[in-house]
Amino acid sequence: MSQGIYLDNNATTRVDPEVLQEMLPLFTEHFGNPSSMHGFGAAVGGKIEWARKQVQALLGAAHDSEIVFTSGGTESDNTAILSALEAYPKKREIVTSVVEHPGVLALCEYLEKKRGYTVHRIPVDNKGNLDMEAYRAALSDRVAIVSIMWANNETGTIFPVEELARMAKEVGAVFHTDAVQSVGKIPMKLADSAIDMLSLSGHKLHAPKGIGALYVKRGLRFRPMLRGGHQERSRRAGTENAPAIVGLGAAAQLALVHMGEENTRVKALRDRLEQAILAAVPSCFVTGNPDDRLPNTCNIAFEYIEGEAILLLLNEAGIAASSGSACTSGSLEPSHVMRAMGVPYTAAHGATRFSLSRDTTEEEIDRVIAVVPGIIAKLRSLSPYWQQEAGRPKEFAPVYS
């Protein structure tokens, strides 16, 4: 698999070699604790502040002090929501969407069931676009926080976060966005925005796993989730993961350099992959909003076959992708995102995500285009829902459903 084609970049990305080079001295030469009152510590502290400025630049934030380093997207999401609820204890409502990452959804469910909060989950249409009327209706002065993702991890569909944030501000709610998938892929300027908090994760942008950040707009009421030492201006206690923080800083710097490429070359490769598959394979379609999507993400629902089987055959051909199929996760239900968009079960089980990165080459995409139709045909030849000779679906209604 070392020479494999990696198209699962929305799950995680390869650490960029330049990022690794920046990190290595933090394990050897600059190993001090940044909180220590000596030169070993000061050297590391300086590097952390350098990293903070890189993340500030990537987000277009007004101040570097608005960046709080965390362990990743889930911690950032949890911190943002819990902070707002604690800061505004009289407000007992939360607004989110049905297609959020479990880092938000599972916490909201917990808060609803165990802490008695009211959670408004805004539905999406069949392209994954947020129901703006339902959103407007859910907003009131009872809402402590709105937490809605910037772009969906499965389909890449982008939400109008700036508009959503402005609407949230009109009723006095804090606005948080889980931007784990969009940071580094689309330009941002939080300094001019109504967004109060934003989560990001290092390993989605060629930094290592286990590092992330939470943007907290200056002046926003904030309550820490982790209490202890005075690290991160008392907003996130615990000795800093200095090598990973420096890695994130380097990755942020590189992301700015490569953002143009992401939106041109990578996007063009994605479009070519998508169009070629749609042209060669019957009964499949792109999920999400084709006109407003992350440039690297393509999610195709192949009807009448199951995603795990697709991934196993792709893997055998040296191609790594991802699926909204239940069987890949050990869960028994297909992706909540596919279900929320009303993708029929005939297709939801076979939804397959190809997510590219700046490492993806034209040759790799050619290879995937050559391999996918055969894999789909092979699995359909085994499927009781597919009429092989006619090349179309057939009626199959098992007695014991």
Place this chain on the structure above:
Amino acid sequence: MWNYTDKVKEHFFNPKNSGVLDSANAVGEVGSITCGDALRLMLKVDPDTQIILDAKFQTFGCGSAIASSSALTEMIIGKTVDEALTLTNRDIAEYLGGLPPEKMHCSVMGAEALRAAIANYKGEAWEDDHEEGELVCKCFGVDAAMIERAVTVNGLTTLEEVTHYTKAGGSCQTCHEKIEEVLEEVLAKTGALKPAARHAPGTVGLDAIKPLEPKAEPAAAPKLTNVQRMQAIMSAIEEMRPQIQRDGGDVELVDIDGKDIYVRLSGACSGCSQSAGTMMGVQMKLVEKLGEFVRVKPASLMPAHAG
């Protein structure tokens, strides 16, 4: 990634006996596309010797579902019908060198398809199974009888295991209590649930605990007459219509054919990409109302003679 054995991989990458068996005289179909796996098992049985001369399968599902189907066909060809009936899902899993616990339901699906096919060969009505046993998991259409079989054959002791083996309880979770009741009943019957011989110091033994007064048995739901059943279906659809009409659509009952309920969606629902979700919602409502598993299908799928 799942840790599949080489045997599972062999049967997945190069499945044996896949495709349609034109000369089949026994067909078993289990699962559904909603559940994420479905299997059509076709057998050719020699009526004189009762030997299974040939077997083929078509499977919609994951790697282990396809491998389990392939293994099953290899295991039963050459056996008599009665010999085949002694095969359990454990035999399928063992033949494959084991399956991940979360995938054991694939082997159960194979064993159930075999029972369905042989019932079909013998002219028995497999669908009656649901009437024998109470429908426990409405999301995945699993009845008490299927849970009992899985528990007995595989020595299951926990709710999580029952879900891994049958899928029951793997969705909305509202049936967890019922599953635990079935599980306890089977364990009590098989003697697997025995009081601990000794208890820890400072705690009391089971014999010291006064049992609660037994609750009166809930009266069994009376079997509906055909007319009552039809009325129940009509009233359930009437209850759902206002919600569907609010979304600019409508639903109309067209026909009832045993377990198949044919409806017609109109207005905004017609051709809507979410119509499958609407159909599923109607189906869930009817299953709940009738206490039996039914399928809701679009009127366009009605057999020609019925329409």
